Amino acid sequence: MSQMESQNIFDNKVFFDSYMDLRQKANFNDLLEQPAMRKMLPDIKGKDILDIGCGFGANCLEFSALAHSVTGIDISIRMLETARKINCAGNIKYMNLSMEDMDCLPSMSYDLVYSSLAFHYALDFDRLISSCHRVLKKNGILLFSQENPITTASKNTDNRYVRDEEGNVFFKLADYQSEGERHVKWFVDDVIHQHRKVSTIITVLCKNGFMIQECVEPKPDKDAVKILKGLARDLIKPSFIIFKALKGD
């Protein structure tokens, strides 16, 4: 992988199989991130939607029932093969495209640019957000979730939680002010995330002409924690952050 190319970890077979297995079980996406994203979703009836990092296409299929058209892009050929098999519809188009390289997409074509948990893989965030702005129609919406900067901050991710003498659990935070690559063990040894400060994310959105409308750091409810105990850690520190932003006139 070259320095300036997005990581394509989802085409790693071990990673892919483990990820697909995880998504079958109770998981953070279904219990925490997706419910929050749904609440923030604008009206999609009759709209043209771009889903960046669409993965195996679950969201694309769901959008396609109401939307006029859905374009799903992903860097992973393996993911798109699965998407075309299990989540296809006449108004969905899947394209093998990195989010770093959306120049071939036509300008002012989408009412909604949507992305679930992909932007923390982007190497060039400014370029990505500029592309999102370019492909949106006037008054179009960008809605994306990504790993929370608190979660991506620390370079050393061993034993991330400590318990004090009174039994309180703390999350070990470090390196917040140093943006850049973070090497994480997630199914396989070296998944690369990009750490960006929340102030950078906000400023890049604004400088590219977006008006932020809402920001959410999803908090698990009691029912969700009953289903998946690990979610309780999201009361200590948030895993995700979601932004909804408007492209003005």
Place this chain on the structure above:
Amino acid sequence: MSQMESQNIFDNKVFFDSYMDLRQKANFNDLLEQPAMRKMLPDIKGKDILDIGCGFGANCLEFSALAHSVTGIDISIRMLETARKINCAGNIKYMNLSMEDMDCLPSMSYDLVYSSLAFHYALDFDRLISSCHRVLKKNGILLFSQENPITTASKNTDNRYVRDEEGNVFFKLADYQSEGERHVKWFVDDVIHQHRKVSTIITVLCKNGFMIQECVEPKPDKDAVKILKGLARDLIKPSFIIFKALKGD
């Protein structure tokens, strides 16, 4: 102090004396927060400025050299006495007013609403931001700094840093998702800060009609760390966050 009244810790004599003493020495305000605020300051020549939580008036005096008028408000009578003594000018008006209670200030009167490290004391953030919006002229700017939500998160603030076996220093983060009062020891035993998630701050600004333009989490430079070693901890986790937002037409 009633539940719904802002804390007036600056009128506590022990706190006041310790604070004034701190501000004489090398400190986080002068080396980290104020340089960042200066970079974000709009053109103030001939402008009308409101400084919320103006303290002893150092910023008011500085603004007054260029601005048309400066209004400094603070809940602390002791602070304002000092301000009137050492930082007065013909175009500065100091008023003893809580930021929770700005109803007596006239609408659409200021080009800039400025606040340095006061908003984390506000009990009702929504009301505060709504007031800021009301008193600003069209195209006016709100520029404020406050404690970073990462810093205000943990309820237990004993031994906030831990060192692992390899000597790396971590900040202990907890309770991020639980907004509300935080009791901090700072000169005196029980200074009350309000913890709000960054997503809440952003969303309240947007819902009240502000367009966020820039956000900064100041990072200390090498020269500053040489002067005050404690600043190195701001490489691990940010102490402050600064927002610049526009009141649109």
